Amino acid sequence: MRSDEFYMHRALDQARDGLVAGEVPVGAVVVNPVGEIIGAGFNAPLGCHDPSAHAEIRALRDAGARLGNYRLEGCTLYVTLEPCLMCTGAIIHARMARLVYGAAEPRSGMVESRANLFAQPWFNHHVEVQGGVLAPRVSCLLRDFFAARRRSLSREGPPSA
Numbered sequence: 001m002r003s004d005e006f007y008m009h010r011a012l013d014q015a016r017d018g019l020v021a022g023e024v025p026v027g028a029v030v031v032n033p034v035g036e037i038i039g040a041g042f043n044a045p046l047g048c049h050d051p052s053a054h055a056e057i058r059a060l061r062d063a064g065a066r067l068g069n070y071r072l073e074g075c076t077l078y079v080t081l082e083p084c085l086m087c088t089g090a091i092i093h094a095r096m097a098r099l100v101y102g103a104a105e106p107r108s109g110m111v112e113s114r115a116n117l118f119a120q121p122w123f124n125h126h127v128e129v130q131g132g133v134l135a136p137r138v139s140c141l142l143r144d145f146f147a148a149r150r151r152s153l154s155r156e157g158p159p160s161a
Contacts, residue, residue: 004100007031007078008134010040011102014055015080015141018042025145028055028079030063030072033097038075039063055079056087060094071095080138082109082131088117091127098128102138 007029014027023043030039041058045051056079064070076098077091082105091099099118101111110117111129118127 002035004078004130004133007037007076008080008100008102008138010037011055011078011080012134012137012141014040014042014059015138018044018055019141019145021047023047025141026055026079026081028059028077030059030096031076031078033074038066039072052086054084054087055081056083057090060090064094073097076100078133080134081105081142082111082113084108085110085117092118092123092125095125096127098130100130100133102131102133103135103142104131 010029011027014029015025018027019025021042021044023046026043028041029037032038039059039062041055041062043055044053044058056077059077060072063072063075072094074097077096078100080102082101082103083091083099084105085108088110099111104113106113108114112131118129
């Protein structure tokens with residue numbers, strides 16, 4: 001089995017694909033118990049016109065379609081950014097064995113930043129969590145994306161009436 005860093009680099013590859021597509025650069029991959037990537041996705045709510053088209057959801061859908069089953073027992077999800085409420089619920093419902101993420105998301109992260117939904121006793125499935133894998137690289141990619149977006153918006157000026 002390859003390292004968590006190896007698979008996080010694959011998630012970063014997905015994030016860069018999202019960046020090229022004009023999306024916020026967040027990427028995810030699903031890895032089966034023998035170490036094969038069976039699902040991948042990047043953020044695409046703009047391109048898909050779908051508020052649920054987060055990287056995690058797209059990777060889970062891809063893996064589920066490949067396996068012919070929404071339950072991804074024994075699998076690990078690698079995602080560059082701490083999951084939100086919606087994605088956390090999907091991870092639990094998919095019966096993922098592990099979640100490995102890169103950078104914390106202070107505004108909407110539901111693993112450590114705003115809440116820890118995975119630690120709640122009422123869920124019938126528990127997910128092992130590892131955060132902070134390649135966090136500096138993930139943070140740099142996101143920071144550069146938003147800085148470029150702010151520069152672009154400041155050159156355009158305020159919207160015309």
